[in-house]
Amino acid sequence: MSHTRTYLPAVVLFVAAIVVWELFVQLFDIQQFLLPAPSVIGRAFADNFGRLVSIGWFTTKEALGGLLIGCTAGIGVALITARWTIASETMMPFAIAANSVPILAFAPIVNNWFGVDNPLSKMVIVAVIVFFPMMINTVRGLTLVDANALEMMRSFATSDFRIVWHLRIPNAMPYIFNAFKVVVPLSMIGAVVSEYFGGNRSALGIFITQEAAQFRFANAWAGIIIACIVGITLYAVVLVAERLIIPWHSSVRKQTT
Amino acid sequence: MEAVPVVSFDNVDKIFNRGGADETVALKSINLDIRPSEFISIIGPSGCGKSTLLRLVGDLIAPSAGTVTVNGKEAHQARLDHDYGMVFQQPVLFDWRTIQRNVELPLEVYGFDKAERQQRARELLQMVELGGFENHRPWQLSGGMQQRVSIARALATAPKLLLMDEPFGALDEMTRERMNMELHAIWRQTDTTVIFVTHSISEAVFLSNRVIVMSARPGRIMQIVDIDLPIPRGEHTRQDPALFEAERAVREWLRKAEAFSA
Ligand SMILES: Nc1ncnc2c1ncn2[C@@H]1O[C@H](COP(=O)(O)OP(=O)(O)OP(=O)(O)O)[C@@H](O)[C@H]1O
Ligand SMILES: [Mg+2]
Numbered sequence: 001m002s003h004t005r006t007y008l009p010a011v012v013l014f015v016a017a018i019v020v021w022e023l024f025v026q027l028f029d030i031q032q033f034l035l036p037a038p039s040v041i042g043r044a045f046a047d048n049f050g051r052l053v054s055i056g057w058f059t060t061k062e063a064l065g066g067l068l069i070g071c072t073a074g075i076g077v078a079l080i081t082a083r084w085t086i087a088s089e090t091m092m093p094f095a096i097a098a099n100s101v102p103i104l105a106f107a108p109i110v111n112n113w114f115g116v117d118n119p120l121s122k123m124v125i126v127a128v129i130v131f132f133p134m135m136i137n138t139v140r141g142l143t144l145v146d147a148n149a150l151e152m153m154r155s156f157a158t159s160d161f162r163i164v165w166h167l168r169i170p171n172a173m174p175y176i177f178n179a180f181k182v183v184v185p186l187s188m189i190g191a192v193v194s195e196y197f198g199g200n201r202s203a204l205g206i207f208i209t210q211e212a213a214q215f216r217f218a219n220a221w222a223g224i225i226i227a228c229i230v231g232i233t234l235y236a237v238v239l240v241a242e243r244l245i246i247p248w249h250s251s252v253r254k255q256t257t
Numbered sequence: 258m259e260a261v262p263v264v265s266f267d268n269v270d271k272i273f274n275r276g277g278a279d280e281t282v283a284l285k286s287i288n289l290d291i292r293p294s295e296f297i298s299i300i301g302p303s304g305c306g307k308s309t310l311l312r313l314v315g316d317l318i319a320p321s322a323g324t325v326t327v328n329g330k331e332a333h334q335a336r337l338d339h340d341y342g343m344v345f346q347q348p349v350l351f352d353w354r355t356i357q358r359n360v361e362l363p364l365e366v367y368g369f370d371k372a373e374r375q376q377r378a379r380e381l382l383q384m385v386e387l388g389g390f391e392n393h394r395p396w397q398l399s400g401g402m403q404q405r406v407s408i409a410r411a412l413a414t415a416p417k418l419l420l421m422d423e424p425f426g427a428l429d430e431m432t433r434e435r436m437n438m439e440l441h442a443i444w445r446q447t448d449t450t451v452i453f454v455t456h457s458i459s460e461a462v463f464l465s466n467r468v469i470v471m472s473a474r475p476g477r478i479m480q481i482v483d484i485d486l487p488i489p490r491g492e493h494t495r496q497d498p499a500l501f502e503a504e505r506a507v508r509e510w511l512r513k514a515e516a517f518s519a
Contacts, residue, residue: 148349151317157337158366166362170353248352248394 036218044218045225051207056226059204062119063191063230066126067183073127074134075176082142082168083160092139099132107194116198126190130183137179141172174249177242184238188231261329262290263418263450264314269323271309271476283309285475287323294448298461298468300507302515306476307454308346311420314452315343327418339367342416344424346454348403350395356382357391360409367414374413381409384439386432400427405436412443419451426456433457437464438491445489458511462503463490470507472514479517480510 018038024030025037032040045052081088107125114121145168153163195205204223211219243252271284283306291297299307312318313325316336327335335341342363350359357378364374382388385405387398395403404427411419425433441464444451455461461468465484472479484503486494494500 146349148345148347149351151312152343152345152349153366154317155315155336155341155343156363156366157339162366166366167351170351173353246353250352250396253396 033215033217036221040218041221041225044216045222048219048222052222052226055202055204055207055223056230058119058200058202059122059191059195059227060188060230062122062195062203063126063187063234065119065123066190067130067187069123070127070130070187071134071180071183074131074179075138078135078138078142078172079164082139083164085143088139088143092136095132095136095139099136103129104190104193107197111194111197111199117200119200122191122194122199122203125194126187129186129190133182133186134176134179137175138172141175142168145171173246174251177238177246180238180242181235184234185231188227188234192227260293262326263293263295263328264291264452265289265326266313267324267326269313269320269325271306271313271318272321275321282475284313285477287476287478289469289478291450291452294450295467296444296451296453296465298453298455298465299471300455300458300461300468300511301471301476301479302473302511303456305471305473305514307471308422309476311343311422311452311454314418315341315420339414340416341418341420342411342414344404344408344411344419344421346422346426348395348400348407350403350406352395354395355391356387356393356395356398356406359395359406360413363410363414377413378409381412382406384412385409385436401429401432404428408436415447417447417449419449421451422454423456424453425460433460440464441490458504458507462486462500462507463494468503468507470510470514472517479514482507482510 021035022038025035030037036044078088081091103125106128110125111121114124142164149167149171150163153167158166192205192208195203196209199206204227208220208223211217211223242249246252266287266289269284269287270282273279273281273283287310299310301307309318313320314327314332316325316327316332325332328338328340330338350356351362354362357375360378360381361374364377369377379388379391382391385408387402387405387409390398390402395406398406404424408421408424411421425436428436437460440451443449444464451464453461453464462484468482468484470479470482471477482503486497486499486503
């Protein structure tokens with residue numbers, strides 16, 4: 001009941017936008033290479049569905065691989081350095097600086113290092129992109145702990161490990177989920193865009209550039225839509241996981257009205 | 258021969274941010290012996306160093322001068338030996354744990370087995386009148402209820418020394434009186450030593466063997482008032498003229514302390 005009410009405006013807005021887009025293209029007779037009509041993109045999507053799914057999956061695997069490597073490393077480094085506050089404090093400015101480097105600019109070079117056809121070259125780019133936001137947020141979550149809570153753990157005279165386990169890690173969970181919400185869309189952008197600089201023929205980024213180069217713009221748009229669907233799906237997975245794993249946090253608490 | 262004091266302050270000073278522009282002399286020349294099984298209250302104006310005094314006993318901060326001894330050892334060693342339980346001025350509950358599991362936390366840390374700690378936590382929650390709230394989360398409870406959870410948590414390990422920082426400050430008068438009776442019963446049944454910080458004169462007098470009146474800036478012990486009311490205390494105590502006499506004495510010293518601080 002309440003779900004329909006929550007999502008209804010968004011659905012209406014989405015449908016309205018599609019209708020306006022369609023009318024806009026039809027009425028003003030917009031050229032295909034500028035903007036194809038949704039109906040045309042829809043047809044291209046249906047015609048190439050099998051192919052789109054397989055190349056979409058290929059690129060999704062690159063994004064997921066990069067996420068796995070980058071997030072594991074980011075959380076791991078944060079856990080190791082948070083143990084020594086001084087280490088993480090010296091590292092943070094560098095991490096924040098590194099985070100503002102446009103890592104995608106290195107894509108052609110990384111393609112060279114690992115071989116342009118090797119999915120690993122894309123995973124490495126994605127991993128580096130997601131590493132810094134994940135690490136920075138996790139360090140924050142592990143260190144921005146209520147001083148009273150630390151004092152209480154101290155009164156229990158317990159080990160550093162137990163303080164990390166009972167206090168710092170739970171405290172960091174909401175920060176980690178916020179990082180995931182940022183890096184999951186980034187991972188898909190990273191994978192597709194680094195494919196623009198060359199890669200396996202069965203990859204989404206290559207498909208989009210080649211179709212566009214051959215003036216099959218509706219196909220290129222269909223590829224973009226696949227990328228959007230994957231991005232949104234991964235984001236939804238993060239939201240569901242957040243609800244399941246940290247139901248106690250204020251951002252996901254069930255309202256008892 | 259005098260018994261070994263449970264807590265002993267020997268010429269203790271506590272200065273925060275020494276040498277800085279915001280240097281604060283929180284405590285000055287504190288000398289105090291607390292006897293075994295004593296119930297001692299600390300009362301004084303806000304900022305006079307009551308919490309600081311408790312935190313020194315708990316080795317949560319170190320003295321700037323002098324020594325704090327707990328059970329005949331350094332406060333540091335006593336903390337490592339789990340010699341005390343503490344109720345903090347804020348409830349400090351973990352949102353990621355249910356009420357029951359918040360109470361179990363110290364038992365879990367100390368390595369008690371699961372069945373035992375669940376049993377113990379349930380009993381204590383009953384005692385602080387929170388039976389039925391085991392599976393609630395901290396944010397679903399009122400401030401006074403949260404503070405009672407933190408009392409249950411401090412009692413979980415059955416400490417021989419209980420440090421309580423304004424534990425009943427957030428309670429209504431009736432609940433507070435019931436909690437006072439509970440605490441009094443626990444104190445009599447177990448031979449626990451209690452150091453109890455409060456702003457309430459009547460609560461301090463009702464519960465204590467001695468009431469320490471402190472003055473502020475710098476925090477000093479102004480006077481120690483002996484409360485010679487018969488134990489156990491109960492409804493009859495509230496009618497006892499000696500109670501009013503003791504309250505009057507504490508109030509007078511508190512007034513002097515305020516004047517001294519101003
Ligand atoms: N960590 C700290 N750093 C600096 N100053 C502190 C610190 N803790 C306490 N103080 C100062 O020490 C003094 C005593 O503080 P304390 O918390 O012990 O007061 P209190 O008697 O418990 O007051 P209240 O009744 O308001 O709780 C205050 O002036 C306070 O500003
Ligand atoms: Mg205080």
